[in-house]
Amino acid sequence: MAVLHRPKTNGRATAALTTVIVLFLCLGCSGPGALISGNETRIERLAQLLSFETRMQQCAIARRSPPYRDPELEQFIGQILTVLMPAEATEGIMPRVVLISDAALNAYSFPDGAIYLHTGLLTRLENEAELGLLLAHELIHVTRQHALQVLMANQEEAAEAFVERSAPDSLSWFQDISAASGRTGPSDGVLSLGRSLELEADRLGLDMVIKANYDPREALEIFEHLIEDDKKGTGVERAAALFQALPPFIPTACRLTDRSVFGRHLQQLLFEQARLELRYGRWDEALRCVIRLLRDAPIHARGHYLLGEILRQRNQAGDVPQALAHYFRAIASDPSFAEPHKAIGLIHFKEGEARLARGFFERALALAPLSNDNDYVRSYLTQCIITIEGEDL
Amino acid sequence: MKPRFWICLILSALLASCAHGGGKPALTFNAAVPEGWKEIPTEDTMMFMTKDGGYKQFVLIRERPLAEPFQFTKKTMQPGMLPEAAAEIIVNEILADSNIRNFSVTENIPAHIAGNRGFRLAFVYTDADGYVFKTVYYGFIKGDSFYNIRYGATQEEYFQKDLKTFEEVFKSFKLVAVK
Numbered sequence: 001m002a003v004l005h006r007p008k009t010n011g012r013a014t015a016a017l018t019t020v021i022v023l024f025l026c027l028g029c030s031g032p033g034a035l036i037s038g039n040e041t042r043i044e045r046l047a048q049l050l051s052f053e054t055r056m057q058q059c060a061i062a063r064r065s066p067p068y069r070d071p072e073l074e075q076f077i078g079q080i081l082t083v084l085m086p087a088e089a090t091e092g093i094m095p096r097v098v099l100i101s102d103a104a105l106n107a108y109s110f111p112d113g114a115i116y117l118h119t120g121l122l123t124r125l126e127n128e129a130e131l132g133l134l135l136a137h138e139l140i141h142v143t144r145q146h147a148l149q150v151l152m153a154n155q156e157e158a159a160e161a162f163v164e165r166s167a168p169d170s171l172s173w174f175q176d177i178s179a180a181s182g183r184t185g186p187s188d189g190v191l192s193l194g195r196s197l198e199l200e201a202d203r204l205g206l207d208m209v210i211k212a213n214y215d216p217r218e219a220l221e222i223f224e225h226l227i228e229d230d231k232k233g234t235g236v237e238r239a240a241a242l243f244q245a246l247p248p249f250i251p252t253a254c255r256l257t258d259r260s261v262f263g264r265h266l267q268q269l270l271f272e273q274a275r276l277e278l279r280y281g282r283w284d285e286a287l288r289c290v291i292r293l294l295r296d297a298p299i300h301a302r303g304h305y306l307l308g309e310i311l312r313q314r315n316q317a318g319d320v321p322q323a324l325a326h327y328f329r330a331i332a333s334d335p336s337f338a339e340p341h342k343a344i345g346l347i348h349f350k351e352g353e354a355r356l357a358r359g360f361f362e363r364a365l366a367l368a369p370l371s372n373d374n375d376y377v378r379s380y381l382t383q384c385i386i387t388i389e390g391e392d393l
Numbered sequence: 394m395k396p397r398f399w400i401c402l403i404l405s406a407l408l409a410s411c412a413h414g415g416g417k418p419a420l421t422f423n424a425a426v427p428e429g430w431k432e433i434p435t436e437d438t439m440m441f442m443t444k445d446g447g448y449k450q451f452v453l454i455r456e457r458p459l460a461e462p463f464q465f466t467k468k469t470m471q472p473g474m475l476p477e478a479a480a481e482i483i484v485n486e487i488l489a490d491s492n493i494r495n496f497s498v499t500e501n502i503p504a505h506i507a508g509n510r511g512f513r514l515a516f517v518y519t520d521a522d523g524y525v526f527k528t529v530y531y532g533f534i535k536g537d538s539f540y541n542i543r544y545g546a547t548q549e550e551y552f553q554k555d556l557k558t559f560e561e562v563f564k565s566f567k568l569v570a571v572k
Contacts, residue, residue: 280465280466281485315471373477375502376476376502379503
């Protein structure tokens with residue numbers, strides 16, 4: 001049985017403080033450039049603390065958030081990272097992207113170079129340059145050691161935390177940080193530092209994108225594509241600041257990226273994300289993903305089937321006829337695809353059209369004789385046959 | 394025995410009692426409590442029975458209004474919904490529960506429950522405390538209600554041992570007219 005040993009209140013409070021700092025850094029940072037040189041031992045200890053917290057946080061994420069695996073997409077993102085990564089990157093940092101299957105529009109980085117990118121955010125991007133800017137922003141957080149900077153800004157509290165954290169081995173502070181700490185969040189100073197580090201990551205990230213020969217204007221389209229969900233409106237300010245920071249002449253080597261290539265890399269993700277959103281009943285998000293998929297791949301059979309499923313399950317006025325149309329388009333794209341046959345059969349079955357339904361169910365069974373849901377299909381078929389025989393009598 | 398489970402149960406019972414003005418609504422179903430098992434009193438429209446404690450094995454029979462959205466997906470069931478679609482809502486609801494890990498459906502088939510068309514699910518999951526539960530879940534829609542009959546047990550120790558007992562409970566299940 002997993003019994004968590006809760007540390008003493010004071011230990012929990014200080015542990016919570018450091019966790020707040022790391023969490024805060026994950027969401028966005030701050031502050032002027034170079035680290036204040038001073039007591040090297042203290043810096044080393046802070047770096048150790050950060051490293052420890054990083055591992056803890058990553059373990060916590062791994063426990064609660066499923067990774068999204070798509071080797072082709074991961075390779076594509078890895079190539080962008082390679083293009084972006086400056087030669088003077090800090091030693092010991094291994095930039096890598098971890099895709100998290102999550103609808104939230106979020107990306108964050110850890111001091112060890114791990115960049116966590118939520119699939120919900122990735123599906124909002126329209127071109128490679130936008131992704132480049134997003135990754136460059138996070139790379140700047142990593143290479144400029146922004147996490148350590150914030151920790152340094154909280155040196156006294158952090159040092160105290162470090163001393164007290166050496167004893168307990170609890171994981172519980174991740175579950176009740178606010179309750180344990182009695183703090184409402186980072187101090188004003190840390191918040192201010194956070195904002196300035198964010199701006200630095202934006203500005204230097206844009207430089208990184210230009211050096212990698214992306215067109216910065218194309219990269220900055222990211223703010224347009226995220227504006228709907230930018231409830232605080234900070235994106236407008238950030239975009240304006242970056243447009244102002246653009247060099248008067250864009251280097252001729254900077255080129256627009258091929259959006260169709262980017263779209264192809266995202267197809268599987270869009271499909272999976274639409275399925276995920278459908279599972280959660282988030283119709284609008286599911287529709288957004290699948291409609292974008294079909295925009296890039298108009299004859300994607302599974303995409304049409306999924307669009308039909310979203311409409312059928314949403315079941316608003318006019319949804320079912322539209323769903324039928326997409327099921328038929330799925331069949332037209334891939335006649336051997338069993339699911340849309342079953343789906344059309346179900347619509348007829350529910351409308352009491354047993355003769356129509358029967359043909360589609362039989363076809364579905366013939367196309368996928370080993371499908372997991374065939375017990376259901378057979379039960380529908382039996383009911384259709386009983387109805388038809390009753391009508392014929 | 395896990396205290397949190399019982400706390401949740403008691404809390405839900407208390408909340409239900411607030412909502413219903415202190416009295417338990419009349420159940421529209423009945424089932425036999427097996428010998429050696431005990432029914433844990435609740436104020437909700439459900440029967441909860443166990444032999445050794447909820448973290449060993451339990452049978453939970455519950456009626457819920459169709460109009461009540463599910464907690465995580467906010468989806469609702471509708472009258473006349475096919476059993477397969479109802480089963481899909483249940484599966485999605487469990488998948489959306491962040492306290493549940495390693496959820497895996499091992500069976501999803503049509504079933505008859507007290508003469509009603511429904512579904513039978515079998516699945517395995519790990520709860521927030523790391524316990525691995527194996528569950529059999531029957532469900533069907535009748536009128537404006539969704540009925541479910543659930544048997545859960547910690548996989549290794551109790552599932553097979555008490556499965557036959559559950560089947561007896563399942564066979565004894567019937568809908569009753571409320572006076």
